[in-house]
Amino acid sequence: MKEKILIIGAGQAGMQIASSLRDEGYAGDVTIVGEEAYAPYQRPPLSKAYLAGDMDEESLEFRNEHFYVENNIGVVTGDKIVHVEFGPAGGLATGGSGKSYEFDKLALTTGADPRKLKVEGADLDGVLYMRHLDDAKELKKRWDSIDNLVVLGGGFIGLEVAAVAQKAGKNVTVLQSGSRLMSRAVSPIVSDFYKAAHEKRGTTVHLNAQVSHLVGDRGKVTGVQLADGTLVPADIVMVGIGVTARGELADQLALEMEDGVIVVNEFAETSNSNVVAAGDAVILPHPLGHEGTVRLESVQNAVDQAKVAAQTLMGIREPYRAVPWFWSDQADLKLQIAGLSSGYDQTVIRGDRAADKFSVLYYKNGSLLAIDAVNDVSDYMAVRRALNAGANIPADAAADSSTPLKTLITGGEA
Amino acid sequence: MPHVTYISPDGTETTLEARDGDSVMEIAVKNGVKGIVAECGGACSCATCHVYVDDAFIAAAGEVSDLEDDMLDGAESERLPVSRLSCQIKMCAELDGLKVRIAPKQ
Numbered sequence A: 001m002k003e004k005i006l007i008i009g010a011g012q013a014g015m016q017i018a019s020s021l022r023d024e025g026y027a028g029d030v031t032i033v034g035e036e037a038y039a040p041y042q043r044p045p046l047s048k049a050y051l052a053g054d055m056d057e058e059s060l061e062f063r064n065e066h067f068y069v070e071n072n073i074g075v076v077t078g079d080k081i082v083h084v085e086f087g088p089a090g091g092l093a094t095g096g097s098g099k100s101y102e103f104d105k106l107a108l109t110t111g112a113d114p115r116k117l118k119v120e121g122a123d124l125d126g127v128l129y130m131r132h133l134d135d136a137k138e139l140k141k142r143w144d145s146i147d148n149l150v151v152l153g154g155g156f157i158g159l160e161v162a163a164v165a166q167k168a169g170k171n172v173t174v175l176q177s178g179s180r181l182m183s184r185a186v187s188p189i190v191s192d193f194y195k196a197a198h199e200k201r202g203t204t205v206h207l208n209a210q211v212s213h214l215v216g217d218r219g220k221v222t223g224v225q226l227a228d229g230t231l232v233p234a235d236i237v238m239v240g241i242g243v244t245a246r247g248e249l250a251d252q253l254a255l256e257m258e259d260g261v262i263v264v265n266e267f268a269e270t271s272n273s274n275v276v277a278a279g280d281a282v283i284l285p286h287p288l289g290h291e292g293t294v295r296l297e298s299v300q301n302a303v304d305q306a307k308v309a310a311q312t313l314m315g316i317r318e319p320y321r322a323v324p325w326f327w328s329d330q331a332d333l334k335l336q337i338a339g340l341s342s343g344y345d346q347t348v349i350r351g352d353r354a355a356d357k358f359s360v361l362y363y364k365n366g367s368l369l370a371i372d373a374v375n376d377v378s379d380y381m382a383v384r385r386a387l388n389a390g391a392n393i394p395a396d397a398a399a400d401s402s403t404p405l406k407t408l409i410t411g412g413e414a
Numbered sequence B: 001m002p003h004v005t006y007i008s009p010d011g012t013e014t015t016l017e018a019r020d021g022d023s024v025m026e027i028a029v030k031n032g033v034k035g036i037v038a039e040c041g042g043a044c045s046c047a048t049c050h051v052y053v054d055d056a057f058i059a060a061a062g063e064v065s066d067l068e069d070d071m072l073d074g075a076e077s078e079r080l081p082v083s084r085l086s087c088q089i090k091m092c093a094e095l096d097g098l099k100v101r102i103a104p105k106q
């Protein structure tokens, strides 16, 4: 009998596992089951080009129907797996539809859900999230009737939505509970720049904002009440306060978890050797072999880890080694990040912040860790290349903005 | 509808039909044409959709933006005068019959 692989979660990582299995010549059955009504599609444009009307639904799809047929990949949409187990007869998953799916090996690519707002009024109509295509559709449906948009949370997604709305002529207020924007991912230098940049374009940004509750009228949200007494009017409150990994099914399989997140090793393997997991739902060893574990919520990680997971499913042992990278488009500012800056002890700033084009390089003990580049593709590409080769760009030389970084790469296998 | 032909590094040719406005990258990726990786999905952020455009179409393919220009500088394969990021070329009637060679390394 043919071996059967079941992939639960039809998102970025799930699609990539299926596609990589076929690329590697896997001959068994491959089925992807997803809860959403759509075949796998790209999420990044939801808060950017799709929202802005520069990209349509069809363009969001990763692959067309023809591809899945041609590659003999089963895609089931609109079925949420509610139960999964390894029984005496092998693996069995059951969908909310009542359908069941047998498998020999399992891939969990269940992603994450937006963290829910937990204040009074959070269930009012007009309180929206941005994770799924249906979320984006909901916001678009109401778009024309919105005058005041309040974004709760100063992370990437919220700021991207804010930028699109601001450009469309809405009154936009960003309420960030912490002391700076995008604080989990970038340094204060970049946070401060983005605050000023959004303000310059007309968005109001409140840091250290403590939301007391949401105010509504006849079931519809009308404003956000802050603890300091300020009432911010809102037709829509867009909540972007982070995500929680979807670990329900991993729990049923008694897999090792950490705070609800699935733990995997460098082979994308869970604590059960017949189950791999990849993407936003996992916590993984540092992808460059440094100390500790990390969570990475990015396309790069979903794709690269999925490739490793596909190999693991086929018995090919290739550890996950990749330089993390990420981008965020906010207004005319393209932020590109390569590497992981956590633990840095030195920064080098290049370029001109006043001209909206600069980069920040992060170092630890003189070794290059990461870059945040704003509209500076050359610096970004040079650092990605250096990190990929395990090379360095000495900080003192990098401090001279007039020298192209790519000429300063030293050591490694570059 | 306009057609576009992809020539893979191994010489295989694939001709596909495009919707007006689709990017040359998108048509390839959706149909599973090998060689165009397009990690960023067309956001001009990854340079893994590098192609060489047939001379006859280079003008019709449009201008290279500053951003694309810098990205191309960092692409894995050699940059040639006909190098483009395929996600930045949108199909239209004038591009019917377009031929692109996929860069060997992405």
Ligand SMILES: Cc1cc2nc3c(=O)[nH]c(=O)nc-3n(C[C@H](O)[C@H](O)[C@H](O)COP(=O)(O)OP(=O)(O)OC[C@H]3O[C@@H](n4cnc5c(N)ncnc54)[C@H](O)[C@@H]3O)c2cc1C
Pocket: A008, A009, A010, A011, A012, A013, A014, A033, A034, A035, A036, A042, A043, A044, A045, A046, A047, A079, A080, A081, A082, A109, A110, A111, A112, A130, A131, A132, A157, A246, A249, A278, A279, A280, A281, A296, A297, A298, A299, A300, A302, A325, A326, A327, A328, A329
């Ligand atoms: C608005 C937005 C903008 C983003 N922008 C960027 C960006 O600019 N750059 C970047 O690098 N990253 C960006 N990201 C992050 C990136 O999209 C994610 O990291 C990536 O999608 C993770 O892939 P995944 O497969 O792990 O999860 P997902 O893509 O979320 O897929 C998981 C899928 O599993 C399904 N699922 C879950 N549980 C079940 C179940 N029990 N049964 C069936 N199906 C189930 C879910 O419905 C979902 O469809 C963005 C994300 C969002 C939401």
Ligand code: FES
Pocket: B025, B038, B039, B040, B041, B042, B043, B044, B045, B046, B047, B048, B049, B085, B086, B087, B088
């Ligand atoms: S798809 Fe990433 S730059 Fe073209």
